Amino acid sequence: MVIPVHDVNPARRTPWVTYALLVANVVVFVFLTPGVVGSVTGESSLAQLCDLQAFLERYAVVPQELIHHRMPRLVPTGQTGVGPQGPGCVVGPPGYDKSPELSVLTAMFLHGGWLHLLGNMLFLWIFGNNIEDRLGHVRYLLFYLVCGYAACYGFSLLDAGSHEPLIGASGAIAGVLGAYLVLYPKARVWVLVPFLVFLPLRLPAWIVLGLWFVLQAVYSTGQGVSAAGTVAYVAHVVGFAVGALLAWPLKPGTPPPPEPRGVLFGRRARRTW
Template structure:
């Protein structure tokens, strides 16, 4: 897996929406219950119960989205002691949950610092140029549409799942798909882990094509983006939707600059 760090694709306008989305995701993560446990690498039972109650209310759940089956009992956030030991107290929900609205709230929730920072890195590198091409409001709408379609696409494939789905990955996958369509030849600096992190500058179609291929392969192993598992199918759906929505803009998109090839810090000819 390569780690992108920068693209060679100058902007005409300040990407205010991309910056705002990143800020919103960071703020929401800092306010999520159980953050202390994610920072320290461990959580006590009270923190876990609070987090589970929070996710049941604000995360997207495939079974709820497809069948509108809201659970009769949910964690309250409290810890109780029973015959089998301590555990999270469950009770009928004291709130009204809208499954379609939960897709929006879930797009701003992340399960760990690694989950958050990885998503925000991709959004910062590739989202700014898509916003620059689409304009602020159209880009925001595009981002939300990709997020919604990716979550519902995953839910259709996993309609019986009751696991909460969180993260901005589906929407960001749409951004990556749009970037592949609009700027396939843009150069992207990446770090390739091979004993050490090797810096390379590759064409965007290689970086994003490889990323999409991995998501497609992993999606056959399916699972949900929580507790270490990832909703790869949502990434695949979001990427394809992003490509389709960006395609009408391809004809009027100026190509990015093509600087001389650089490989391992040395000037080369014909480098990707």
């Protein structure tokens, strides 16, 4: 798997919406999500875990709730207790009203750990500015939300009986990647390729994002991963496909990215004339 670092595709306008999304995701994770300290140290107390379970139950997408539009009778309360099997998290009737449809929006700003957050923000930082530049600020925000909703509903329809919370901006960002592949397939992307050491290479976007999509599609079938159930790869595939379809009508009027000259694979190329 290659790690994108930077694309050679300057934008004409400041990507204010992309910046706002980046800040919002970081703020929600650092200041509003319980157990962030434990996610850094790797040590979480039972109280922190119970608090996080209750938080996710309230603000994350639960496929069964979303598809059947009904709340469970018992949810984690965030409190700890001692039962027949020892200490654990207390469950009880929900003390709040939850809109499953609105939870799709709140879930887009929740992440399960620092790697989850930073990985998503890296892709949004690199590829989001050009899609915002092409669509404009308002249309880009709507596009982002539509892709996120489509990804959540697509995953939930295929696993309508699941009680596991679904979180992350991955579905919406996958839509951004799909649009980038359609609009700027020849844009050059600097990537790091792990091969003994990290090798810097400049590859066309169609290779970088095409490979990413193929891997997500393969992983969504359970092939090549040991814990496919912990990552909603299907949501990535759906978000990517929706983003690509929405961007397709804009392809004829999209100017091509500039072709970089004089630099090849991280070194300045020598002229032969």
